[in-house]
Amino acid sequence: NAGVTQTPKFQVLKTGQSMTLQCAQDMNHEYMSWYRQDPGMGLRLIHYSVGAGITDQGEVPNGYNVSRSTTEDFPLRLLSAAPSQTSVYFCASGILPGEAFFGQGTRLTVV
């Protein structure tokens, strides 16, 4: 069982560069979401999706874009990376309402 797969696991970007964090799930969950984890702040919701073609903003959406063209995939795009986006990013999928299944995370450093 693959569950929720995130790639890459580690990434270093220069300020202003763009990149896409990939997230894929094989559990046929309608609900997917992205969180960032920063020390002392827990996990904060960036964007979420309730199904293919439907996305919405969470607590901290600025600087991030998402799209959901298939049930399986929910990529997170950073269009112009900033040092404030240095964080650990987690993707999760789940059912409504119910537990969320998390990926292993992507550790992003912006220099």
Next chain:
Amino acid sequence: AQSVTQLGSHVSVSEGALVLLRCNYSSSVPPYLFWYVQYPNQGLQLLLKYTSAATLVKGINGFEAEFKKSETSFHLTKPSAHMSDAAEYFCAVIRQGNQFYFGTGTSLTVIP
């Protein structure tokens, strides 16, 4: 809006001692409440969840939590700490759909 507050960012217990991690929620309606655990360099794993079926919820690895409406609390306990329990613990609430809102986390250290 629904939210959770975790009291104590760091908790240390001796091996074999009681573990008590505190979580209070703010909600105008009965919430869905969760405890997740995060081991170093890993993702989050569900420990247990409250969905109004029973106030005392048993989870994995010997953990349990009691929903107390009068105290707006959902504290996590384990009778006897084990070294393998050392991790970060997060209390969370669902607001809408599957949107999780997490507390700031409690780091548990187990002293041999």
